[in-house]
Amino acid sequence: MSLEAHSQKQREIEELPQVTIRFAGDSGDGMQLTGTQFTNTSAIFGNDVSTMPDFPAEIRAPAGTVYGVSGFQLQFSSSDIYTPGDVVDCLVAMNPAALKVNLRDLKHGGVIILNEDGFTEQTLKLAGMEKNPLKDGSLGKYTVHTIPMTQSTVRACEEVGLTGKGAARCKNFFALGIVCWLYSRPLEPIIEFIDTKFKDKEQLREANTRVLKAGYFFGETAELFTRVFRVRKAHLPPGVYREVHGNEALAIGLITAGQLANKPIFYGSYPITPASDILHELARHKQFGVKTMQAEDEIAAICSALGASFGGALGVTASAGPGIALKMEALGLAVMVELPLVVINVQRGGPSTGLPTKVEQADLFQAIVGRNGECPLPVIAPQSPSDCFQTAIDAIRIATKFMTPVMVLSDGFIANSAEPWRFPDADSLEPIEVEHPEETNGEDGSFLPYMRDEWLSRPWALPGTPGLMHRIGGLEKEDVTGNVSYDPENHQRMVDLRQEKVDKVADFLPEQEVLNDPDGTAELLIIGWGSTYGAIRETTRRLMRKGTRVAHVQLRHLNPFPKNFGAILERYADRPILVPEMNKGQLALLIRGRYLIDAKPLTKVQGRPFTTTEIMESVEHLLAERGKVAK
Amino acid sequence: MSLEAHSQKQREIEELPQVTIRFAGDSGDGMQLTGTQFTNTSAIFGNDVSTMPDFPAEIRAPAGTVYGVSGFQLQFSSSDIYTPGDVVDCLVAMNPAALKVNLRDLKHGGVIILNEDGFTEQTLKLAGMEKNPLKDGSLGKYTVHTIPMTQSTVRACEEVGLTGKGAARCKNFFALGIVCWLYSRPLEPIIEFIDTKFKDKEQLREANTRVLKAGYFFGETAELFTRVFRVRKAHLPPGVYREVHGNEALAIGLITAGQLANKPIFYGSYPITPASDILHELARHKQFGVKTMQAEDEIAAICSALGASFGGALGVTASAGPGIALKMEALGLAVMVELPLVVINVQRGGPSTGLPTKVEQADLFQAIVGRNGECPLPVIAPQSPSDCFQTAIDAIRIATKFMTPVMVLSDGFIANSAEPWRFPDADSLEPIEVEHPEETNGEDGSFLPYMRDEWLSRPWALPGTPGLMHRIGGLEKEDVTGNVSYDPENHQRMVDLRQEKVDKVADFLPEQEVLNDPDGTAELLIIGWGSTYGAIRETTRRLMRKGTRVAHVQLRHLNPFPKNFGAILERYADRPILVPEMNKGQLALLIRGRYLIDAKPLTKVQGRPFTTTEIMESVEHLLAERGKVAK
Amino acid sequence: MSVTEQPRKYTVKDFGSDQDVRWCPGCGDYSILSAVKKVLAEEGVPPEQYAFVSGIGCSSRFPYYVNTYGMHSIHGRAMAVATGLKVARPDVHTFVITGDGDALSIGGNHTIHTLRRNVDITILLFNNQIYGLTKGQYSPTSPFGKKTKSTPMGSLDQPIAPMALALAAEATFMARTIDMHPKHLMATIKRAMEHKGTSFVEIYQNCNIFNDGALDYAQDRKVRAENVIELEHGKPLLFGKDLDKGIVFDGRQLTVAQVGENGVTKDDLLVHDEKDSESYHAMLTRMKYPELPEPIGVFRSVQRPTYEELVNGQISEVIARKGKGDLKKLIEGRSTWEVREEGA
Amino acid sequence: MSVTEQPRKYTVKDFGSDQDVRWCPGCGDYSILSAVKKVLAEEGVPPEQYAFVSGIGCSSRFPYYVNTYGMHSIHGRAMAVATGLKVARPDVHTFVITGDGDALSIGGNHTIHTLRRNVDITILLFNNQIYGLTKGQYSPTSPFGKKTKSTPMGSLDQPIAPMALALAAEATFMARTIDMHPKHLMATIKRAMEHKGTSFVEIYQNCNIFNDGALDYAQDRKVRAENVIELEHGKPLLFGKDLDKGIVFDGRQLTVAQVGENGVTKDDLLVHDEKDSESYHAMLTRMKYPELPEPIGVFRSVQRPTYEELVNGQISEVIARKGKGDLKKLIEGRSTWEVREEGA
Numbered sequence A, B: 001m002s003l004e005a006h007s008q009k010q011r012e013i014e015e016l017p018q019v020t021i022r023f024a025g026d027s028g029d030g031m032q033l034t035g036t037q038f039t040n041t042s043a044i045f046g047n048d049v050s051t052m053p054d055f056p057a058e059i060r061a062p063a064g065t066v067y068g069v070s071g072f073q074l075q076f077s078s079s080d081i082y083t084p085g086d087v088v089d090c091l092v093a094m095n096p097a098a099l100k101v102n103l104r105d106l107k108h109g110g111v112i113i114l115n116e117d118g119f120t121e122q123t124l125k126l127a128g129m130e131k132n133p134l135k136d137g138s139l140g141k142y143t144v145h146t147i148p149m150t151q152s153t154v155r156a157c158e159e160v161g162l163t164g165k166g167a168a169r170c171k172n173f174f175a176l177g178i179v180c181w182l183y184s185r186p187l188e189p190i191i192e193f194i195d196t197k198f199k200d201k202e203q204l205r206e207a208n209t210r211v212l213k214a215g216y217f218f219g220e221t222a223e224l225f226t227r228v229f230r231v232r233k234a235h236l237p238p239g240v241y242r243e244v245h246g247n248e249a250l251a252i253g254l255i256t257a258g259q260l261a262n263k264p265i266f267y268g269s270y271p272i273t274p275a276s277d278i279l280h281e282l283a284r285h286k287q288f289g290v291k292t293m294q295a296e297d298e299i300a301a302i303c304s305a306l307g308a309s310f311g312g313a314l315g316v317t318a319s320a321g322p323g324i325a326l327k328m329e330a331l332g333l334a335v336m337v338e339l340p341l342v343v344i345n346v347q348r349g350g351p352s353t354g355l356p357t358k359v360e361q362a363d364l365f366q367a368i369v370g371r372n373g374e375c376p377l378p379v380i381a382p383q384s385p386s387d388c389f390q391t392a393i394d395a396i397r398i399a400t401k402f403m404t405p406v407m408v409l410s411d412g413f414i415a416n417s418a419e420p421w422r423f424p425d426a427d428s429l430e431p432i433e434v435e436h437p438e439e440t441n442g443e444d445g446s447f448l449p450y451m452r453d454e455w456l457s458r459p460w461a462l463p464g465t466p467g468l469m470h471r472i473g474g475l476e477k478e479d480v481t482g483n484v485s486y487d488p489e490n491h492q493r494m495v496d497l498r499q500e501k502v503d504k505v506a507d508f509l510p511e512q513e514v515l516n517d518p519d520g521t522a523e524l525l526i527i528g529w530g531s532t533y534g535a536i537r538e539t540t541r542r543l544m545r546k547g548t549r550v551a552h553v554q555l556r557h558l559n560p561f562p563k564n565f566g567a568i569l570e571r572y573a574d575r576p577i578l579v580p581e582m583n584k585g586q587l588a589l590l591i592r593g594r595y596l597i598d599a600k601p602l603t604k605v606q607g608r609p610f611t612t613t614e615i616m617e618s619v620e621h622l623l624a625e626r627g628k629v630a631k
Numbered sequence C, D: 001m002s003v004t005e006q007p008r009k010y011t012v013k014d015f016g017s018d019q020d021v022r023w024c025p026g027c028g029d030y031s032i033l034s035a036v037k038k039v040l041a042e043e044g045v046p047p048e049q050y051a052f053v054s055g056i057g058c059s060s061r062f063p064y065y066v067n068t069y070g071m072h073s074i075h076g077r078a079m080a081v082a083t084g085l086k087v088a089r090p091d092v093h094t095f096v097i098t099g100d101g102d103a104l105s106i107g108g109n110h111t112i113h114t115l116r117r118n119v120d121i122t123i124l125l126f127n128n129q130i131y132g133l134t135k136g137q138y139s140p141t142s143p144f145g146k147k148t149k150s151t152p153m154g155s156l157d158q159p160i161a162p163m164a165l166a167l168a169a170e171a172t173f174m175a176r177t178i179d180m181h182p183k184h185l186m187a188t189i190k191r192a193m194e195h196k197g198t199s200f201v202e203i204y205q206n207c208n209i210f211n212d213g214a215l216d217y218a219q220d221r222k223v224r225a226e227n228v229i230e231l232e233h234g235k236p237l238l239f240g241k242d243l244d245k246g247i248v249f250d251g252r253q254l255t256v257a258q259v260g261e262n263g264v265t266k267d268d269l270l271v272h273d274e275k276d277s278e279s280y281h282a283m284l285t286r287m288k289y290p291e292l293p294e295p296i297g298v299f300r301s302v303q304r305p306t307y308e309e310l311v312n313g314q315i316s317e318v319i320a321r322k323g324k325g326d327l328k329k330l331i332e333g334r335s336t337w338e339v340r341e342e343g344a
């Protein structure tokens, strides 16, 4: 008999289509781990899941303070979902600060599970709360469960001889046990995890397992809970799944691209939140020949990657806004020397240092036009954690085919969120063909490094190849020969050629898909890019249920735009076009400027993703304005 | 009897409305000096003048090579002019390479003055010329004067005991003498210049003066010239004039602004073409309390300027494209800490190292949106060399009033060109009021560094002021208090406030003027910015003479746009709107995106300014398209 | 540092800001903060006369916690900001707070150039041999082979010795001290503040979250005496619990000698000299644990005019020579001409 | 350097490119170019095995003039580019050509970090103590008080000694030579190329347009012997036309001693040792004209694994241990689950 079957039998079980939970506590409380484990067990159970960690910029701010609160939100569902949820159904709060910071996102009537031991006079003071919310009735509109988690944890640990601080530190597993019980989750995957993690630490393994179970049984035993909930398996497309985070998927995608191109990845990078994990992940996979270098700064990082590309490796670098700013000069060089290079920007809140751990999409202009001179390059944005895998491969495919740097615009939300991923079979992936000339290409037997092929791409001749010696650099170069040239007409030609080459990438890409509107009769068009995908997708589905059909275009390719993008815009020109972005309307401005179409920006710059409600309201408002109130 | 009166008497004198001359020779031939002196004497004579130096990126490439050619073009005129001329009337070429590089700009039937001694077998070879153009008849369509300048110079020098290389080096003054004679220019100002320059070098002074006169008399004596030319004084507005280069005017403007604000200028900069001369000029004026620092790189340059601003000085920094790229991260910090700062970009050909000594306007996007995050700041562009003076003052006025960094977009053309300047009386300039609080501004006696005034500007409290201690930085800050804040709504508020503040600058600025169209009935509107002013102005005048009236808006303020700019666009919405730019249409895209108006870009990216002919053709084409062929 | 008011008594509290300190409990940064506040309180100079400029990193949060003027700037650039501030405002005592990543990785170049300019600022480099704020990657001072998130098989570059770099950059004042040695820490900070010119202080600091114990050999009272030499001007280089070991130079290398053995006496030992002993200072900067004990205290303290003095000196000089700038003349330039009314 | 073909005879011409050399007539860069081409011709390695990477500056135009692979990158960043190239392609012999501004002003940080990594590249720093390409501003190696366009009243920062900086950055090979001393120049370049690891060569170079004669004391044959010491491994530090002056250490400083006077014999002199004599090397780097003669030749040449060896070593090690990467497994990750067909 599984734990589940055993323990749920006496309680009323309520079926729910989906649930959003947020775990919140101190940075040191292990909330990220708790959330991850809950996600994992839910995914394995068969739900669709979507997560959103939210941690402070401080490493481990003094316990109990509001700025030290670390949160992890996830939605798990019996149907496919695209966001970690708008409002929280259940909040687990380990101390007053966690409660204070997160309460506003809890739905009316939601469940609160509190660690009673975390609510002391001191922690209340640290959180700046004058009254104890457990006592002043201010939580009246919620269902509150106050549980002495620390004490219970310590007690469970005593049994295996673990005492004091070490014991108390396991309390997150107690909380996890309770929540697993409440939502009828299997414990096995978590116990497996504990077994692996503490393989060599018998006592801790034992203690954590006991605490987890203690929490679970507490739920069952205590009279606190009158009902438990169940969220059925989702009807996901059949296949083998894993869970994947955005940064992880980017790293795996890069390695995969390297294998597909039969070339080593050279990754030069300087740590920065939220991009560092790509470096960490890549550094763990040296058996694929990946070379990672922690450079002295972002400039050295990109320059070393470019040097590696000159040598024939796949040069990659990543950073976040402030670090990308530093790379711009060298990126100009990459455009000029026309070598493949992938630059990943995991966008975070700006400007300047801004909000390092929060999400934003305000670096789009920087990516497309933020350099000196006319300096075009392809820009791609993944739209979900798992999509990062394909994006990395696409980036390298474009970079090598067109001999160009490519910018990938991920963001802090995608980077740290996880979702189930029906990963592809490695054998099914299309190889990336890369050619290096061995022969000269000039009529007189000379080598012409700027002779172009039908894609306007120049030859990637590698050092070591006899007879193809050539020099490249940042000064303007003569068409075809690549020699330095200050000639006016040549400069115009080269500026035009570099632009045309990037424009040509559109011919190489698939056409843009329009979601949700097979016959072109939708009432409105939403255009999104990057991580807004989930929220927009969920919005269009909610609207559909309400009887409003809204077409959805999610741009993965921001420069150049897909070939049919203009035609799509024309098709919807007579209807409202809405562009939700986590910035002040950057994509909207580009679309308006390029196509002279009245695309309406819906902007949000709050360091957190759109909720479906926000987008829905905006859609309804636009439709109402047109005198066509959404039904 | 003046030299002029004396020597012109026997020749036929032809009156011309204006003349364009280009001096061209090796980098070491002193062509810049020659051009400058000719300009000077013409200006003092009373012509309007406009100049354009054109020098190679190499310091002094081996003599005789085409890439070592240095040129200086000027137009002098009997009416007011705005450009250095489209086509050259008279080309002075010291060697075959100079002839080769510059011939294409000479008008049919133009005058060529050649240094015969510079045309040897070796120099012909160095210039890659198979035949001697002096002999093969290829110059048939021009009026060619071949003069043994080196020999004549050496002979003139011998008289004062100067021999060998030193003597030959004076040959530019011989050429200058000839040209002065040919165009009836007075020699006095040049002789005065020689006197000052070689104050302590008797022999050189004597030699150069003699050579200059020898050239002049050669013109008179030799039978080569059948006519001489005269360009009458221009009817310029009365007043006292000087000649000024763009970079010089920027430097003087900055110092003036410092004096008007009663504050020292701190100028942190790293040398780069074509911005270095601002540093050189400022470093010469320490008696105004200007502090200049040659920093280790562009990042240190802007950061030190920002530090100085924090201390209460007027922090200024300048660079060109690649260096500006490096400043972007710190510029984001400046936006966040809301301190006054002026960043000057003397734009050059890009991308990357590009064409370091050539002109371009392709850094507009970089200036307005080229940073991470939503990071707005005011952007101003001077439209002529002398306008740089006022631009520098305006920049500092805006920076201090709004507590914001301001970007000034000059370019390599403006920087090195000169024009007569009817400079203002220092006493007539309006002071720049700057306040530093001495008292706290919070209700509880605390100091609130992000409390705003009616312009949304925050107080500039200086270190050393008792009671106003505060901390600023690049993390998002809480509205009013300036404390670090990760709060979502606060972030939105601050992002909005920073934008609104910059938008408000428009309220502070004069309305945009429309030139050439008092009654709003012009057939077309041209919108320009920066150094295209001259070419556009001259175009509209030429068109006027042909009976076509074209309105002209020259934007000095590129962010925010002037308050009435939208209204102007609306007024002309039914007519073609043309936006000439030395880039691929950056301003046009912004106008289109913001106002949804079909502004047509006219682009040129050749490292040299528009000619009036190019703009005129584009206007006529647009008008023709509308079925209204320009008469 | 110039003082504008009569010295009055200040307390540590006067230098504490109203912001909660957000470092991890147990972090070495706390003791440095406390030492700095104590030293400032003792100086008797009002808080508004100080400015703290920092880059980015855990250490760089420091300015928020002192009630003075402050700027938490961007990663690696604090010294450039401080230089501008000091040149503009020689009257403000300017500190730079930085970390081993901030000052030696991305900011290494500014460190060098600030030192050779000799701007009168006090640099406190919190060296925890790790990137704290970005959660534990190796830093330029981490030992070779350091296993971190970014180097799971060990780091591959040779660590930088900050003192050696400082000397190469012509530092006029260089010192090293330890977070867990509060007396030494305070004394060293005081000396640094008193120095006129750039003072560069490396502070060994424990990051108990990502690099706990890495500097135990120097921080732990139990073993410290065997592993560090406390420098004192004019005193021989002696160390060890019983002060019975010393440092000698054999013409090529520094080595440890047991005093009293092999005929070695105290007279054979190198004698510490903070002043003009460049070559000796060069050797000191090469002393590294575990091969040799590491010196702490003031390595070098010499005088050279400060940058801001020189900058302002040139201005005064030219004004003395030519008088204050005349704006009219400046605008007029060297040569002018007049255009008269039409027909005149 | 690995050679893929049988050595064959190459001539200087094989290493000349088809581009015209665009330096000013008389520039010291010409002699360095010629020396490099001669050395390359003698190596017997084909041109395609070399890559020259440079930054921006007059000196950085160098790659255009050698018929090898080359990149004229951006200002100050050549070493970072070269590092990536070398790590990707250990078989390509990689040179960095840089100037005093390029390598020590904007690029100072990359210089340090490249050296401590010990990437196997050969760095030639053309030190003309001026910014040539931007027409004559002072550089980090210009002497204090240098009057230039940007410093009309004299520069205010202390010059950097490139050798001192290199040692502080844990350089394994450092040498100095002179454009106008072709034999020494060629010999030094050869030694540098042979060194496995980063070799750092400072070349005194005359900029006859903006800084003519600044280095005459070392370049001019007439006075050179009095002002420089030619280092030779194992030989005492002797100099002077008659090789009768030497260098001694007095416990604090290096000083010049006249051999034969005051009882000084050759045995009292310091003896040059390129190998593990860190402290001695540290002293050498502090020797500056006019106080002391300046050493030329190889200061230091020690062995340490190169960065690219170590990077590739970790890869081989893990492959030896776990086998080559299995892409399927990588994509699968640590834990998977299966969703079956509906109803299954």
Ligand SMILES: Cc1ncc(C[n+]2csc(CCOP(=O)(O)OP(=O)(O)O)c2C)c(N)n1
Pocket (backbone or CB within 6 Å): A270, A271, A272, A273, A298, A322, A323, A326, A353, C056, C057, C058, C059, C060, C074, C075, C098, C099, C100, C101, C102, C103, C126, C128, C130, C131, C132, C133, C134, C139
């Ligand atoms: C331009 C830029 N690059 C990278 C970062 C990310 N970053 C912040 S602090 C830091 C290193 C911190 O290490 P250290 O200076 O040693 O300070 P500590 O946290 O150890 O006190 C890094 C890489 C950043 N904020 N900005």
Ligand SMILES: Cc1ncc(C[n+]2csc(CCOP(=O)(O)OP(=O)(O)O)c2C)c(N)n1
Pocket (backbone or CB within 6 Å): B270, B271, B272, B273, B298, B322, B323, B326, B353, D056, D057, D058, D059, D060, D074, D075, D098, D099, D100, D101, D102, D103, D126, D128, D130, D131, D132, D133, D134, D139
């Ligand atoms: C980012 C950037 N900043 C500044 C410049 C301008 N610049 C080019 S070369 C140079 C300095 C050259 O000096 P050095 O490195 O000593 O080389 P040299 O010309 O003396 O050989 C400068 C400041 C540039 N090209 N790019």
Ligand code: SF4
Pocket (backbone or CB within 6 Å): A059, A060, C022, C023, C024, C026, C027, C028, C029, C058, C059, C128, C132, C133, C206, C207, C208, C209, C210
């Ligand atoms: S991460 Fe390390 S350095 Fe940073 S606050 Fe925590 S203990 Fe201190």
Ligand code: SF4
Pocket (backbone or CB within 6 Å): B059, B060, D022, D023, D024, D026, D027, D028, D029, D058, D059, D128, D132, D133, D206, D207, D208, D209, D210
């Ligand atoms: S400016 Fe100086 S360094 Fe540059 S090429 Fe000319 S002489 Fe050589």
Ligand SMILES: [Mg+2]
Pocket (backbone or CB within 6 Å): C057, C099, C100, C101, C126, C127, C128, C129, C130, C131, C132, C139
């Ligand atoms: Mg650190």
Ligand SMILES: [Mg+2]
Pocket (backbone or CB within 6 Å): D057, D099, D100, D101, D126, D127, D128, D129, D130, D131, D132, D139
């Ligand atoms: Mg130089």
